[in-house]
Amino acid sequence: MPLPSMKDQFAALIAAPSVSCTQPALDQSNRAVIDLLASWLGDLGFACDIQQVLPGKFNLLATFGSGPGGLVLAGHSDTVPFDGALWQTDPLKLTEVDGRWVGLGSCDMKGFFALAIEAIQPLLDKPFKQPLMILATCDEESSMSGARALADAGRPLGRAAVIGEPTGLRPIRLHKGVMMDRIDILGRSGHSSDPSLGHSALEAMHDAITELKGLRQQWQREYNNPQFSVPQPTLNFGCIHGGDNPNRICGQCSLEFDLRPLPGMDPQVLRSAIMHKLQPLAEQHQVKIDYAPLFPEVPPFEQSADAELVRIAERLTGHSAEAVAFGTEAPYLQRLGCETIVLGPGDIACAHQPGEYLEMSRLEPTVRLLRQLVEHYCLSPA
Structure with a gap:
């Protein structure tokens, strides 16, 4: 049975509520998102490992290929709470408005997974020399319990990790703590x-x-x-x-x-x-x-300017690596031995806002960029 189209995957992810919040009345499980991703990636031949971090909260690590090294495409499966009355559209329904895909998590950042799946599908019949991992974590928007659990377990991941948080397709190698x-x-x-x-x-x-x-x-x-x-x-x-x-x-x-x-x-x-x-x-x-x-602090993050991943990302995007004010799961992946950058298609200015969106003009460039990264790290590693 063929996978849903990229747009249909995008829509299904947005339609699966996964709010993470410090207020228990608003907090939700992310299991529906994890199950969607595991189903699609499993159909593509990935080995899917779902780990319960807390009751109702799960991480997914899906792996294609084997061995050390390789690439991790990472993101979080949860969203912030939303004020439904302030949205012009249904937050849990993908809506196209003025060249934008609007919906909760379109930018930050469930939509990234649909783009990653679109990028990798044409490559899966080629010989993988190093593995590709798709990582989806829980509770990034509150406690970061998913990334913390991963780091505490200490299981090595790939030699490079790209976190698809909203950066406007500009590579990020530094951020503040939280x-x-x-x-x-x-x-x-x-x-x-x-x-x-x-x-x-x-x-x-x-x-x-x-x-x-x-x-x-x-x-x-x-x-x-x-x-x-x-x-x-x-x-x-x-x-x-x-x-x-x-x-x-x-x-x-x-x-x-x-x-x-x-x-x-x-x-x-x-x-x-x-x-x-x-x-x-x-x-x-x-x-x-x-x-x-409320939670242990998220440390500031810095990846050295001369790291291989930083240089490759700068070459592929045409932008020098920058710094951002928001925190991510990058320091936890770095603890597991990955060279790490933050690089995704959304704009942070519309994240956590009513009417959150992803510019449709970013879809194809993101797919192309992720495909090039997979080719470099998994198909033709030195």
Whole structure:
């Protein structure tokens, strides 16, 4: 039975919900996406290894050929949550609009797998001298548990890995780190008519945010790397939850934020600075403040400029390797011995946005580029 067309694969991947989120009510399994990929790749002759990382969360490593070396085409199978009311189209349906394929995961980054499958199909009847691996991970958009589990297992992968995150088909060899942290403030509720009856967690959090904004300004003055399009570290206040009614003093408030350090910024030093600012607020407001990482931090990533993969990618794309502000799974694949770059067809500016899309003009160039990489690493390795 023939595989679905590239467009039909693209549509099926988008139609399979796989939201990864720190909020349990929004978090979903990625099993449907993994099963689709395993079915298609299995039909093409790949050996498919599905590994459960957490309940409902799975990695897929599909291998064609055998032996050491070879190439890994990698990506994550999950998406961020979405605001359906802000979309002009159904987020879970592939829709063509003005020369773009629109849908959740079209850019970041389930669509990459359909392009990779399209690229490799004409090559599978040729003799593979080194293996090709297709890697699909879980929870990249939250904990990176899939990539962490892979790195912790320590199983060597190929000698080169290309992660298809949205880079506009420009090779990326550096990125910032990612820290996702949480502040929980426990106050004391009471009747709003008399402030002395309680201790407001919400007012304490207001002051905590003020302190964090001050640290952000300080760090942005102190650290700058012009290789990045956003040359300073960033700190984003992502979500806040607290209280339950206007006529009650807020007894509990939680904040989750995202900090993107530059190479050279130590996450532990940053966390110590934050804790130093929070401790006086607990005494001032007579509240309890707990501060901890949501997940272990993602380290900054750098692949040397003279690496074979970087040089090949620069030659094939016509672009010098660059740096980006967002984090990826690259440092984990690097830990497994792969020369690693980030290189994919989407644009990061539309990722995590309503109306996420992939320009149709990028489809054929991406297929051609991936095919050339497979030919270099798997069919004619030196």
